[in-house]
Amino acid sequence: MTGTVGIGMIGARFMGKAHTNAWRQASIFFDPPLKARLRVVCARSPRVHEFARRWGWEKSTTDWREVIEDPEVHIVDICSPNNTHHDIAIAALEAGKAVCCEKPLAMNSEEARRMVEAARRSGKLHTVWFNYRRVPAIALARQLIEEGRIGRVYHFRALYLQDWTMDPAVPLVWRMDKQVAGSGVTGDLHSHIVDLSNYLAGEIESVAGVSRIFVSERERPEGGRARVEIEDASVFLCQYANGAIGHFEATRFANGRKNGNIFEINGEYGSLYFNLEDMSRLWYFDSREPKHIQGWKRISVWEEVHPYMNRWWVPGCAIGYEHTFANQAADVLFALAEGKPVPPTFEDGLKCQLVLDAVLEACQTGQWVKVKKAE
Ligand SMILES: NC(=O)c1ccc[n+]([C@@H]2O[C@H](COP(=O)([O-])OP(=O)(O)OC[C@H]3O[C@@H](n4cnc5c(N)ncnc54)[C@H](O)[C@@H]3O)[C@@H](O)[C@H]2O)c1
Numbered sequence: 001m002t003g004t005v006g007i008g009m010i011g012a013r014f015m016g017k018a019h020t021n022a023w024r025q026a027s028i029f030f031d032p033p034l035k036a037r038l039r040v041v042c043a044r045s046p047r048v049h050e051f052a053r054r055w056g057w058e059k060s061t062t063d064w065r066e067v068i069e070d071p072e073v074h075i076v077d078i079c080s081p082n083n084t085h086h087d088i089a090i091a092a093l094e095a096g097k098a099v100c101c102e103k104p105l106a107m108n109s110e111e112a113r114r115m116v117e118a119a120r121r122s123g124k125l126h127t128v129w130f131n132y133r134r135v136p137a138i139a140l141a142r143q144l145i146e147e148g149r150i151g152r153v154y155h156f157r158a159l160y161l162q163d164w165t166m167d168p169a170v171p172l173v174w175r176m177d178k179q180v181a182g183s184g185v186t187g188d189l190h191s192h193i194v195d196l197s198n199y200l201a202g203e204i205e206s207v208a209g210v211s212r213i214f215v216s217e218r219e220r221p222e223g224g225r226a227r228v229e230i231e232d233a234s235v236f237l238c239q240y241a242n243g244a245i246g247h248f249e250a251t252r253f254a255n256g257r258k259n260g261n262i263f264e265i266n267g268e269y270g271s272l273y274f275n276l277e278d279m280s281r282l283w284y285f286d287s288r289e290p291k292h293i294q295g296w297k298r299i300s301v302w303e304e305v306h307p308y309m310n311r312w313w314v315p316g317c318a319i320g321y322e323h324t325f326a327n328q329a330a331d332v333l334f335a336l337a338e339g340k341p342v343p344p345t346f347e348d349g350l351k352c353q354l355v356l357d358a359v360l361e362a363c364q365t366g367q368w369v370k371v372k373k374a375e
Contacts, residue, residue: 026329171220214234
């Protein structure tokens, strides 16, 4: 297939900007056979009309059903809050559209399972915006693991650290509203690092954890105080099917940390370390090197040979956060033209959600919980 594909995007704030930029950049920098056409954008507020004008969308609406009914929309791009993903994705798939859905895929694994079933029935492309898989340094980590450079994995440890809700005066916005977000840092932050663990370390079989609500009551944006029902912080241990063990920490109370997404993997022959705050680097330790020159190697992931980097700037001119979305949008445009799937698919979204459900249960019960199987 060549030509253009109409994008219908739902949600027009943080991710709405990131995705609009991504579709544009992907079409230009990657020159895929199918180029994105910014057909229609939807949000709840009439401010969406001004957004459409400024960001170059042909049409705008406040009713997401109009996006799905538009015959010139081929890809429905969901970047609205978590409680909207299920209904919009299923309606879009049933209308024969491809669907790119923000993370977490759903509010819980029951919803995610229905979304997977709808995706399979439709035969259309489906992907989840776990954009960190497309950080070139993380894609390189996966390549090194596949090349056998660290051997069998023993440990995966990951942190996702933020601090934006520490002030009790921060209102109870949708991310802290259980009815809209489903959970707190579990769906929001653990979802990313659990997906990275699925991508890099293997299948998690069981989990045990603790979580905390540090500020128990907040002001609603529309006025009035409400009890906070979602967790501000969560820490869990896990056991992998391949025998590895791991631990994960996600919090919005890590004073001074804005978007600290960090992992380390220790394997039989070596280790890998990544920190999003220095996202062009991948650290690699190779214990098979002669002892006298052993040490952590800081790889600057900006050479043409590195994942995605031949599409961007010359070595040394680093890329950033926005490019992870552009890299994924490009993969979608190529895959659609070639009739191929784009990981992470809805199946991957469900696998992640099953771990998140187990983490929530483990934190609530204080017990080890087995992760249910996707099939
Ligand atoms: N991949 C990432 O790194 C990443 C980062 C941030 C957010 N997210 C995810 O993206 C999604 C959106 O988050 P955000 O930060 O952009 O939120 P946001 O609050 O900035 O924007 C939400 C948008 O959705 C619109 N919206 C809400 N309900 C709607 C409805 N019923 N119909 C149509 N539009 C509706 C709002 O009008 C708004 O434009 C969430 O699922 C979130 O978890 C992912």
